[in-house]
Amino acid sequence: MFCLSGCQRSTELPTETSPTTVDLLAEFQTAIRFQDWKQADALTPSVLLQYYDNVEALELAARAAHQNDKANVAADLMIDACRNDQFQDTARIQRTVAALLAVGRLFDCIDLLETAVVTCPDQHVLRRMLFQMCWGVEDRPRSIPHGRYLVRQRQFDLDLLLEMSDTEARSESSQSLVKIAERHPRDKRPLIAEARVRFDDGDLDRAAEILQQILQDTPDDAPSLALLSRVLVDAGRDDEFQKLVADVPESVQDHAFYWLALGDWCQKEYQPTHAARSYWEAVRRDDAIRESWLKLSMSLALVGNQHGLHDQQINALDSRVRLLTRFRHLRTRFLKSGKTSPNDLVDMAIVQKQLGRLWYAEAWLSIATTLPGDSNQRAKEVRDETVKLLRRDTPWQLVDSHPEVSIDLSHLPLPVIGSADNERTPIPSHSTGAVAEAGNIRLENEAERRQLRFHGRTGDELHQPGIMHYQTLGCGGGAIDFDLDGWNDIYLVAAGGKPSQRDSIENSLWRNLEGTLDNVTSASATGDPGFGQGVAVGDVNEDGFPDLLVLNYGPNVLLINNGDGSFSDESHRLDQNVSSVEWSSSGAIADLDGDGLNDLTILNYGQGLDPVTKECRQASTALVRACSPLMFPGARDCFLHGSLTGEFTDQTDNWSANPDVLGRGLGICVGSFDSHPGLDVFIANDLTSNHYWSRTTDIVFGLRESAVLRGLGSSERSPGQGSMGMTAADLDRDGDVDFFITNFLGESNTYHEQVNDGLWRDQTTTQSLHASSLPFVGFGTEAIDFDNDGHSEMVITNGHIDTYPGEDAAPYAQLPLVYQRRPAGDYQLITDMIQGEYLQTPHVGRALWTMDINRDGLTDFAVTHQTEPVALLVNQTEDAGNWIEIQLSGRQCSRDAIGSLVHANITNTQWTIPMTSGDGYLCSNEKVIRIGLGKQGVSENRNKTCEVTVSWPDGTHQTFQSLAINKSWLLTEGDPNAFELSHPGSPH
Numbered sequence: 001m002f003c004l005s006g007c008q009r010s011t012e013l014p015t016e017t018s019p020t021t022v023d024l025l026a027e028f029q030t031a032i033r034f035q036d037w038k039q040a041d042a043l044t045p046s047v048l049l050q051y052y053d054n055v056e057a058l059e060l061a062a063r064a065a066h067q068n069d070k071a072n073v074a075a076d077l078m079i080d081a082c083r084n085d086q087f088q089d090t091a092r093i094q095r096t097v098a099a100l101l102a103v104g105r106l107f108d109c110i111d112l113l114e115t116a117v118v119t120c121p122d123q124h125v126l127r128r129m130l131f132q133m134c135w136g137v138e139d140r141p142r143s144i145p146h147g148r149y150l151v152r153q154r155q156f157d158l159d160l161l162l163e164m165s166d167t168e169a170r171s172e173s174s175q176s177l178v179k180i181a182e183r184h185p186r187d188k189r190p191l192i193a194e195a196r197v198r199f200d201d202g203d204l205d206r207a208a209e210i211l212q213q214i215l216q217d218t219p220d221d222a223p224s225l226a227l228l229s230r231v232l233v234d235a236g237r238d239d240e241f242q243k244l245v246a247d248v249p250e251s252v253q254d255h256a257f258y259w260l261a262l263g264d265w266c267q268k269e270y271q272p273t274h275a276a277r278s279y280w281e282a283v284r285r286d287d288a289i290r291e292s293w294l295k296l297s298m299s300l301a302l303v304g305n306q307h308g309l310h311d312q313q314i315n316a317l318d319s320r321v322r323l324l325t326r327f328r329h330l331r332t333r334f335l336k337s338g339k340t341s342p343n344d345l346v347d348m349a350i351v352q353k354q355l356g357r358l359w360y361a362e363a364w365l366s367i368a369t370t371l372p373g374d375s376n377q378r379a380k381e382v383r384d385e386t387v388k389l390l391r392r393d394t395p396w397q398l399v400d401s402h403p404e405v406s407i408d409l410s411h412l413p414l415p416v417i418g419s420a421d422n423e424r425t426p427i428p429s430h431s432t433g434a435v436a437e438a439g440n441i442r443l444e445n446e447a448e449r450r451q452l453r454f455h456g457r458t459g460d461e462l463h464q465p466g467i468m469h470y471q472t473l474g475c476g477g478g479a480i481d482f483d484l485d486g487w488n489d490i491y492l493v494a495a496g497g498k499p500s501q502r503d504s505i506e507n508s509l510w511r512n513l514e515g516t517l518d519n520v521t522s523a524s525a526t527g528d529p530g531f532g533q534g535v536a537v538g539d540v541n542e543d544g545f546p547d548l549l550v551l552n553y554g555p556n557v558l559l560i561n562n563g564d565g566s567f568s569d570e571s572h573r574l575d576q577n578v579s580s581v582e583w584s585s586s587g588a589i590a591d592l593d594g595d596g597l598n599d600l601t602i603l604n605y606g607q608g609l610d611p612v613t614k615e616c617r618q619a620s621t622a623l624v625r626a627c628s629p630l631m632f633p634g635a636r637d638c639f640l641h642g643s644l645t646g647e648f649t650d651q652t653d654n655w656s657a658n659p660d661v662l663g664r665g666l667g668i669c670v671g672s673f674d675s676h677p678g679l680d681v682f683i684a685n686d687l688t689s690n691h692y693w694s695r696t697t698d699i700v701f702g703l704r705e706s707a708v709l710r711g712l713g714s715s716e717r718s719p720g721q722g723s724m725g726m727t728a729a730d731l732d733r734d735g736d737v738d739f740f741i742t743n744f745l746g747e748s749n750t751y752h753e754q755v756n757d758g759l760w761r762d763q764t765t766t767q768s769l770h771a772s773s774l775p776f777v778g779f780g781t782e783a784i785d786f787d788n789d790g791h792s793e794m795v796i797t798n799g800h801i802d803t804y805p806g807e808d809a810a811p812y813a814q815l816p817l818v819y820q821r822r823p824a825g826d827y828q829l830i831t832d833m834i835q836g837e838y839l840q841t842p843h844v845g846r847a848l849w850t851m852d853i854n855r856d857g858l859t860d861f862a863v864t865h866q867t868e869p870v871a872l873l874v875n876q877t878e879d880a881g882n883w884i885e886i887q888l889s890g891r892q893c894s895r896d897a898i899g900s901l902v903h904a905n906i907t908n909t910q911w912t913i914p915m916t917s918g919d920g921y922l923c924s925n926e927k928v929i930r931i932g933l934g935k936q937g938v939s940e941n942r943n944k945t946c947e948v949t950v951s952w953p954d955g956t957h958q959t960f961q962s963l964a965i966n967k968s969w970l971l972t973e974g975d976p977n978a979f980e981l982s983h984p985g986s987p988h
Helices: 019-033 037-050 055-067 071-084 090-102 106-119 124-136 140-152 158-164 175-183 189-201 204-217 222-234 238-245 250-254 256-268 272-285 290-307 311-336 342-355 358-370 376-387
Strands: 443-445 477-480 489-492 508-513 516-519 532-538 547-552 557-561 567-569 582-590 599-607 638-642 648-650 665-671 680-688 691-695 703-705 726-729 738-741 750-756 759-762 778-784 793-798 817-821 827-829 845-851 860-865 871-875 882-889 901-906 909-914 917-921 929-934 945-951 957-964 968-972 978-981
Touching: 019 037, 019 055, 037 055, 055 071, 055 090, 071 090, 071 106, 090 106, 090 124, 106 124, 106 140, 106 189, 124 140, 124 158, 140 158, 140 358, 158 358, 175 189, 189 204, 189 222, 204 222, 222 238, 222 250, 222 256, 238 256, 250 256, 250 272, 256 272, 256 290, 272 290, 290 311, 290 750, 290 759, 311 342, 342 358, 342 376, 358 376, 477 532, 477 845, 477 860, 532 917, 547 599, 582 665, 599 665, 599 680, 665 726, 680 726, 726 778, 726 909, 726 917, 738 778, 778 860, 778 917, 793 845, 845 917, 882 901, 882 945, 901 929, 909 929, 945 968, 957 968, 957 978
Parallel strands: 532 582, 778 845, 882 968
Antiparallel strands: 443 871, 477 489, 489 508, 508 516, 532 547, 547 557, 547 582, 557 567, 582 599, 582 917, 599 638, 638 648, 665 680, 665 917, 680 691, 691 703, 726 738, 738 750, 750 759, 778 793, 793 817, 817 827, 845 860, 860 871, 882 929, 901 909, 901 945, 945 957, 968 978
16 A cells, blocks of 8 residues: 655756766766776766766765775765755665665664655655654654554555554564664664563563663663663662663653653652653653553552542543553454454454544554455445544544543652652551571472372373363362361362363362372262363352352353262253353352352353364474464353352343453452452453452442453553463552462563552562563462461462473473562562472473361462372471461351451561452362461460451451460351361461
8 A cells, every 4th residue: 555656756967068077977887887896986086076966976876885895885875865866766765775774774764764754745655664663763752653644644554553553562573673783883773672672571681781782872862761761660770760860861751661661660669649740741752552541540549639630531541541451452363363354453443433543443444344254344334434534634633522632730740750859658568577488398299198199181192292272271179178077178170071071081079088088079979071170169058068160161060069978960050151162261159249148250261162173283393282362252251140049140241241351261369359348350361451340339239340440450561461370368468468460471470569459550570570480381379378477478380381392492391489578578489499399390280279288287289280190289397387277157248258358466467368269270279268477476475366357248347356376266257256176286
């Protein structure tokens, strides 16, 4: 769709010349025609002296210079030729660009092209080149106007639209620009492309090093200064950041990245009004960056009424964040599907219309009409509707119907870095006590010793290449005390057959006989042969006995505990979709609507059998590989309402649980995660934004999704990652619930710290958790206080989705990771400091869940694998701290009391622990709250007792005084008495 055009052709050599001139020109032309480059070089000075303003003579001289290895001289002569021609010959300008690029003079190219399109605006080919060059060197302020001009002039194609919409992370390779920099070592500015790639990959030190090299020679390069400011803030190099921004040229303020860096720094310094002003400045500079809008929205929630905005503006701002997130997901899906879906382009265009960008919407629709497929008619209809709204003077962004773009925060203060006048909102912290030594922790795999022998797997040849997509998730498990003897039993899920059929390995129930495990699958009638993925444990019928919800690829199964050691299959009570095959993964049992009866939340990773039949092959070897999840559509999760009759009806539509973007749900936690009434449902989605469901304020119960607006959609710069496992805990000991999410290879896991009620911030880098997880594919994770020192460690099981040959292939089996909190407040990786063989060996891990298998007051955990039997990691840490164990029983709320918060206090040291369901990836933890109390505070407490306050799901509070430590207690809603449970564990 490009046009090769120029204003007019250049003039020829003069026809009337003196004899001397003719002789000189003839001799010069003859030398060039016969490729006598030495003679041509000798004649060049005389020719240039007489024909300094003659376009053709200048270009001939450039040719001679090039052949005599004077490439820079040749490029300069070509520039002179273009200037003398008043930039009217497009082909000549393109030849000049080629000459400049050959010697690495990229920025001279940019200057040349910019002058050319100003002189002759209709040279669309040159403008396109200019756009791409500016975009490539991260100069968005310089490139954006040219991209928009081309769209308005209908000089676009799909590549241009994709480039303009590439606002999250750099997708273009940096190698060509690195080579350009090598050709012209005195100008390192093209290396900003490599610095940006390093920044996106989290290699902040290398990114800073490259940018500092650039700035040594070009200290005022605004794109490099803007990017470096972000790098330094993310890396926590605050002194360098403050020094940098104290003396930057005014041109840097044109860059949104500079303002994002200022906003991020103000957020770290707890200066919310300054942060809001900075993020507002960022969206003013570049309104296409989703991250800027999201951070503006979150910062305004922290500012309170100081922003002076109306609800209509705030709601419009939140809507814009949602739309930009949806557009990004649609764009990713379009790319992953091979750029062939006109439906995706139509959906993307509709989002752009909703954003008020009619020109951009029409461009996407125009491309959609050219793609093959049955959706062409839809594209034409939507395009016709859009064209009717366009006029010549229609602005790029409509304003009147979009109050968010006219938000004015100029009354808020600008940040003054290093100034004591900046406001600082103190954040209270309850973190106390020293962290124990990592070397004291010992974890041993005692599965074989305790006679737990089981390998739930999705196939029989998972150790070989050729794994299909449906086989990648693995199988889960959970802790369940099904006989109520106080000893945790284990339920393990299996697969291996064909999805939707009942030909898989049977699931297995293992009874805990005082530390030894006995297979009671047959006697308990729990051996479901469906294609098992995960399991949820909970009391679905409120009879006091825990039941099992088995999540399958195919019909799910509900096993009701009969109380006599057996279970009954009551799957007919589930309102399931019989019209299609649904691929369920994880689930949770909890009372969502507060009627005292448990409901069911079922995550669906996908639907249909395409993931079973579709093969994807590695290009270099033609081997079958696991397909990308984006090759298949996402699916809607299901919310089933529990009734007095024991039936579970699908209320997903009635509760308005329809997200903007369908997810591929894998991990789930249900509990009370903020101070607002009701339970919250947090879902980790694979390659789409996570979901956070909470009850609406309406009289009639309903759910509202708000993960992105709460800071939980993904990492701070990505709308979606390959999220799988999760854990919910008060990780920083400040009295509220934080989240830790595991992600795919190269993405890093994500630490979401709750910084205000119901608002979370990505603090992964600040917590020193970014770089160490990049080489891993994270699955199950839990927060466990292994040494009972009062501070939770985080354990992650890792393993790739498949195995395939190649030098660049990431290992299939991967080491687990364990992080411990340091006194400074961040985390350190301690895996190699922990005693025990299992953690020092790579595994292909999947689900991970917690229990105290031997009832010694130390938390143990189990891990499932793709290529080996389940592991049971028994905590053998010596000289561990004191503990207290709390079991909750509801009366007004559901018996499981999911959504309660337990607050423990001993000698002015406090802990907050949520009672959750779901508990992460394909799993269910032991339904007990165990709190490590450490040693120091207990030694100062003469009576060795602990005060415990329970916040029940309805918001009522109950305090239990003087509970003895190193014991297990049952606390019942409404009963003032605490009941001590027998426990063989000895004090530590």
